[in-house]
Amino acid sequence: MHIIVNAIAHDISTETLDAALAELGFTNPAIATALNGQFVPASARDATELNTGDRLEVLAPMQGG
Amino acid sequence: MRIYDVDISVPMFLGTAQYPSPAILQQAIRVSGCEVVTVSLRRETADGTGAGFWDMLRATDARILPNTAGCHTMQEAVTTAQMARELFATDWIKLEVIGHADNLQPDVFALIEAARILAADGFKVFPYMTDDLIVGEKLLEAGCEVLMPWGCAHRVGSGVARTGCPASNAGAFHGDSPDCRCRDRTAL
Numbered sequence A: 001m002h003i004i005v006n007a008i009a010h011d012i013s014t015e016t017l018d019a020a021l022a023e024l025g026f027t028n029p030a031i032a033t034a035l036n037g038q039f040v041p042a043s044a045r046d047a048t049e050l051n052t053g054d055r056l057e058v059l060a061p062m063q064g065g
Numbered sequence B: 001m002r003i004y005d006v007d008i009s010v011p012m013f014l015g016t017a018q019y020p021s022p023a024i025l026q027q028a029i030r031v032s033g034c035e036v037v038t039v040s041l042r043r044e045t046a047d048g049t050g051a052g053f054w055d056m057l058r059a060t061d062a063r064i065l066p067n068t069a070g071c072h073t074m075q076e077a078v079t080t081a082q083m084a085r086e087l088f089a090t091d092w093i094k095l096e097v098i099g100h101a102d103n104l105q106p107d108v109f110a111l112i113e114a115a116r117i118l119a120a121d122g123f124k125v126f127p128y129m130t131d132d133l134i135v136g137e138k139l140l141e142a143g144c145e146v147l148m149p150w151g152c153a154h155r156v157g158s159g160v161a162r163t164g165c166p167a168s169n170a171g172a173f174h175g176d177s178p179d180c181r182c183r184d185r186t187a188l
Helices: A016-025 A043-049 B020-031 B051-058 B074-088 B108-120 B134-142
Strands: A002-005 A008-012 A030-036 A039-040 A055-062 B036-041 B062-066 B092-095 B124-129 B146-149 B184-188
Touching: A002 B124, A016 A030, A016 A043, A016 A055, A016 B062, A030 B020, A030 B074, A030 B124, A039 B074, A039 B124, A055 B108, B020 B051, B020 B062, B051 B184, B062 B092, B074 B108, B092 B108, B108 B134, B124 B184
Parallel strands: A002 A055, B036 B062, B092 B124, B124 B146, B146 B184
Antiparallel strands: A002 A008, A030 A039, A030 A055, A055 B036
């Protein structure tokens, strides 16, 4: 399945958001996610199914402000 | 100074950008005595660069004020605020909606709309705004209790020093003290 992750194209074999994060190597627990511009809480990732063309954003704390 | 429902004894917020090392940032937080530090959210890489920074910040016991830096639309800012609330376990959000990429002037129209949505959702919003009295009034009406005018002279390290910035003037919102407290609200 072809999806966009943080503006970079990826092909993944998994079908849920939770599984995709693991497949893509996002092992840091301090992340937050949004799918197609909508926030997806951590508790909903395993029930969130992905579709070809989805845009996934994975954010983490960074210096700034 | 009381900010929303929190008493702050040191009325200065400390940014976390551009320190030479995490150790120096940690030292700056400790030596300054600042109780509030601002942080950002950025796109994560698979190697997990954000985890170490967050672990270090938590060790300081500082109150976290996340921001929506880099957002250029209302929807981006709202989504980023929701992500920050989960990640940092705080309902405080410094709301930034950038209207001009070069000088970072806020898009006040999108800002007010985002502030209204977030305040209704329980966020304590710190809006990064222009020095416009009407914008300030609209933000207060939207539910904000704090205003953060851009480029005001009293904001240390601000990129644009604008003396006479009306929205930061205590008198503009019937304030009575140099810290720009206004009514029961605060301009920072």
